[in-house]
Amino acid sequence: KIGVQLYVKRVFVMGDCDQLLPRYLRFVKGVVDAQDMSLNVSREMLQQDRQINAIRRRLTKKVLSTIEDLQSQRPEDYRTFWTQFGTVLKEGLMLDFDNQDTLLRISSFASTHSDEQLTTLAEYVGRMKDAQKQIFYATGESREQLLKSPHLEAFKAKGYEVLLLTDPVDEIWVGQVSEFDGKPLQSVAKGEVDLDSEEEKAAQEAERQEQQKDFADLLTWLQDTLSDHVKEVRLSTRLTESPACLITDSFGITPALARMCRASGQVVPVGKRILEINPKHPLIIGLQQAHRHRGDDDAKSAELTETAELLYGTALLAEGDIPEDPAKFAGLLAGRLARSV
Template sequence: MPTETFEFQVEARQLLQLMIHSVYSNKDVFLRELVSNASDALDKLRLAALRDDALDADTADPHIEIALDADARTLTVRDNGIGMSYDEVGKLIGTIANSGTADFLRELKEAQDASGAEGLIGQFGVGFYSGFMVADEMTLLTRRAGEDTGTRWSSRGEGTYTLEKVDDAPQGTSVTLHLKPADPDNQLHDYTSDRTIKQIVKRYSDFITWPIRLVPQRGEGPAEGDGDGEGGSGPETLNSMKALWARPRDEVSDDEYHELYKHVSHDWRDPLETIRLQAEGTFEYQALLFLPAHAPHDLFTRDAARGLQLYVKRVLIMDDCEALLPPYLRFVKGVVDAQDLSLNVSREILQQDRHIRMIQRRLTKKVLSSLKEMKTKEPADFASFWREFGAVLKEGLLGDADNQDALLAVATFATTHSDDEPATLAQYVERAKDGQDAVYYMTGESREALESSPHLEAFRARGIEVLLLTDPVDELWVDAVGEFDGKRLRSVAKGEIDLDPQDGEQGDEQREKQAEEYAGLLGWMKERLGEDVKDVRLSSRLTVSPACVVSDAHDLTPALENMYRAMGQEVPRSKRILELNPGHPLVQSLNREYQERDDHTGLADSAELLHGLAVLAEGGQPKEPARFVKLVAERLERTL
């Protein structure tokens, strides 16, 4: 088959130029990315061989090789792993990160500095192209295990790449970098130097479970310190291959943990927290978990890969085992190494395995207890964590009854008490007014929108704190939790609110008088607006605004209705309740007009306007925006 030339997409060409003209200070990481890809390929081959006895693949000596040629200025990283087919090369390599490219470039523009930009590369799956930081040209040769024909891919990063099928490719993948000219002022980063390569592998990839071998350059004598005990000019194994989770804590540095995290997560930044766990007894396992410092771009993507790496006696059997943690902890990265599981266990069996369920319960409690400790000892770190992952962690309040209390102990929420200090529910209850029997909250799209809502007026006037909840999941968990410390969770925008239960007979008399005074207007407006409202009544939650709309105590909020419809569930649209402020001049004037007129048809526009204003005040939209604008314009014309 002849060589074919293809063009990169526009965004991909921009990404290539970023790599070629890289301003990153630490270019050594390109080798870590290529070695990590090679390690993944070997892992995938082992998994494929476990699941398919008939797979025609060579699994006798899985390893990674690094070959240097100082004269030709090339560096090659090759493995004998799973390899790729022709179509896979075009899809996975040729298009660069697929759908992630646009997101990568957008966030890159928003990064504040070079280190921030560097942290995005691994996150968006484009680590392979980091080779262009040090190379003028990259060539990839690969053959998928079980296939006869290989594929060669090549590019100079100038907007095109070539693909051709080849007959003599070995199983696995090799990536050859044609290095940029040597920099005489920077010998420490000479990537054709054995010493440089040994230092980089030791720093970034020592824990890799497959041997990483340095092939002697032509004309060299025996390699020093041959890790395989091979004589002559045989390859030298550069990494210890020791599992970090199996080594004593005092023998592993934080840097080593961080490099393992970067390997399993493809994140170039250090983790926020490292968590170790070792279970002994009838069922033994070890776990090494990491809490990321930043949320990945696909955290809320339905089909995103998630889960921990599952090992059995140091052998990787599953790269993304979802059964080891509940979905609301899907951001946690790491490894679990069990002693008594089968090597060919399937995902379906794992979901039913009692040992796996036991591990999940233990890991979940360990992560939550670590978060609680972080909140106490490192409040700044916890605040950063919650900003990144709070929305997904709150999903656990919906379905994990066993850990609901632990989640509520660490969950923090914005409140009207402070502009910048979120509060736990325990802190809210501690500050509650004497006699206050509820934890009040309000849901919405943003803090700014909530703070300008008329629903908060009476609460603000009385100094009653309200939680300001702006994540979509907040619409759901408040009903699932129901109460906290004996106080029920109540929305300030649902049902009737009585904030003055202690105002005595005088207050009761005033409310009775107002109810009698406004009875006619309320009944007429309910009839007039019957298509749009369930009821019209006087409000005890308004002090400044003339009107607001609220949901009935057991009705779905408009936001929740929209959420269910977005998920494909049809729900009937609930009518809202219109509440009027009897102390507002506009409402008082409308009531006088109603009482003085026998024909109330002339007040219909005023009633419609009042309802439209209430809908707008909560961020909604009148049913007929054009008609509403026309009514406002006509009313302004008459008053000017």
């Protein structure tokens, strides 16, 4: 319940007055004494009262300003406050667009910069590389899971900081916030990633063109073989250690958000994702060679198809998801293991 009580000229009118503060400030306790209001007022009337709406706006800004002062003047107390109420406060990022900029300033997040200390967006921007144009973030169930995600490999290798967002509300508000301080927010698991400088791209252009040519047939075959699961297969610029990963279109819904929506009873359309493969990984190189020399051997073709299915399934597992048909995946894996011993 909202912990704000309403008085009119020092006469108690209502407790838990939920019209005086937005839901994301429900942890605030206090008293509001209005001077020009009828004593005989109902909750329904408060919703339409212009004075109450004005009080709500002023009170909200005052509370957020107080939190901002706490953040700058008493950082230790602020960190304690954020640990207790940060998740609730972040609800405002997707509900209160008038105060969204202030909420972004007072919010703190885990990141790859420190194992223990949280960071503000302003601090993140202050550490950005000279050529970096975006604020990178990853969403997931835990910090440990995200740090092991294939999506972070290139970012860690090149020293780019990534925000690690693990609260369920994070999956939602990142879709409502376009930028901070002129820097757009970019998911490491969405769209294409380009972390190379102009000099690096120029130096690697010949290699990239050669890779695209060498893997063209494999990419086409994988896309056809996995057409029930993915919409596209392409070479990855974000993988350095893993053989493959799955990504979502820039404006697509993430699997975690889709699961949240379904859990709440919402109907979510099933969208195919993009499979990215690492052209330097031994598994992908071996798959390319096997595909090139498969000939008309039905047994080899069947084994290649099985490998493609296993590759897709392991990409799902690597991001904390499960294959659409776990029993089928387990059967394929058991069969492959049996042939290897």
